């Protein structure tokens with residue numbers, strides 16, 4: 001396999017992470033090895049067995065319509081034919097995590113960056129940075145859902161604005177992404193369901209986020225989420241629950257973020273595991289197994 005071009009390690013609001021060249025790369029599909037296709041197959045099969053009754057219906061609808069299967073790593077060009085026709089989004093190949101403004105610019109233009117390389121077999125259960133499986137399996141099915149596709153574009157536009165306001169707004173907006181796109185839960189008539197990509201692409205967190213007594217599960221509130229620190233090294237202490245994708249979209253499109261940033265300016269952020277008096281609590285977590293420090 002070719003090697004991704006890592007530029008440097010940088011301290012960011014997601015911790016100390018590698019930052020890659022922002023170049024868009026062609027997916028080197030024909031150079032994936034049989035081991036890499038097998039890694040995809042193992043992860044795909046395992047999650048698709050685990051997620052029924054746990055992930056939301058919209059995730060499965062998107063997965064089915066995109067035609068992803070365990071047979072091989074999907075070709076980005078095949079995905080794009082379907083995705084573009086459905087919601088006007090495309091996926092683009094990248095080397096890994098992008099600098100924030102590049103990332104926001106892609107989202108604002110309905111392009112989702114997908115890491116072209118897949119984890120090694122010994123990383124099946126955990127990898128600290130996004131790879132192809134996380135990005136493609138975790139994120140892309142919901143881009144088939146028009147309202148979620150619109151939310152992602154609005155988020156990118158919001159990110160570009162936040163970047164002009166400075167570091168604090170950027171941190172607050174990053175928390176919104178973290179607690180929705182990556183680790184969000186959805187309230188349905190049949191119970192809580194997963195829609196966050198960081199959960200659907202992880203076997204252990206798929207179980208933990210829904211079934212463990214340890215984490216808090218709290219109703220989504222925009223400002224509350226924007227003030228809440230999070231974990232990058234362990235399961236989340238708190239999951240935020242939306243009632244609908246419409247609610248999520250409206251939370252990003254309706255408010256003028258300028259006044260919100262002004263209102264939140266200088267206010268201390270809540271710890272990742274804190275429960276507030278006016279929270280809508282679905283579950284107050286037992287806190288079992290929580291590390292005491294390390295919120296970012």
Ligand SMILES: [Fe+2]
Pocket residue numbers: 130134135138139182197198
């Ligand atoms: Fe992600």
